[in-house]
Amino acid sequence: MKVACIGAGPGGLFFATLLKRSRPGTEVVVFERNRPDDTFGFGVVFSDATLDALDAADPVLSEALDKHGRHWDDIEVRVHGARERVGGMGMAAVARKTLLSLLQERARAEGVEMRFQHEVRDPAELDVFDLVVVCDGANSRFRTLFADDFAPTAEVASAKFIWFGTTYMFDGLTFVHQDGPDGVFAAHAYPISDSLSTFIVETDADSWARAGRDTFDPSTPPGASDEKTKSYLEDLFREQIDGHPLVGNNSRWANFATRRASSWRRGKWVLLGDAAHTAHFSVGSGTKMAMEDAVALAEAMGEASRSVPEALDLYEERRRPKAERIQNSARPSLSWWEHFGRYVRSFDDPTQFAVSAAPNVT
Structure with missing residues (x-):
């Protein structure tokens, strides 16, 4: 059997590793258009409950968090000059680049072939494979290419967000x-x-426009960051981050899009991770969902080992309801974050605001 994964993100690498381990005779090839060390974004965050579930498949994530990550239990909300702590669930985070490096090592050790700087331009290139896993992210090219089969939809939020890092060290999950x-x-x-x-900075469309943040040319090649916004936000949040700089990495404003697909499969092609579904980052991690997808698809392939269509049906039957529950829980949270400015102004009491905010930040 020959299996192709389009995209070397956490979901694709995790699935490739799990499948190769359970079926050593299978040829598993990961195609990635970028270099091994290229990654956009900064950290990935997981709840303790998620870690328990993924550990049963492979402890690579827990090992990464234990050796390289950070763990916390409370959430801090900063508003009107006050800092309020709200009891939350245990969570942990690690640099995305670190996690990807460890997942690449795991996949390589199992015998997965990884072809970096190899963009699949013609679907016919993959005709020799028995299964093609599309895990090329929220802007999936192949989901769009086969839109008649996958029937993708997108609900685009009005709020704007931009992803930076900072050398200021927060204690844990903090909302400023x-x-x-x-x-x-x-x-x-x-x-x-x-x-x-x-x-990650978020604001409403009106504030974004008044601040003149629409001057960055979004047609610039991937990798360039919005330096004018970086300077603006460093000044705006200066006291909150003790004058530390922000760090850019393909940092540019965007509108969050909740993506769905009416079907996750097209013959031997199947969607995984952000290519199949997205949920606002206030309630769920795309990396978490992708790695859970990987576990479910690997299990389905094991249970229906003689029939790819049967395995893909089983995978979607099991995972779609769980992904949709997360997406549905994200709806009220996303709405809250689209209009959080009015809540900031409405609540004079920081404690009252923190209690209002807490259900929308976990």
């Missing part, structure tokens, strides 16, 4: 609400190593 001359901006922040934190 900063009222400035142009409106209210909020940061979703958490530590991912001993020297870096993720710093």
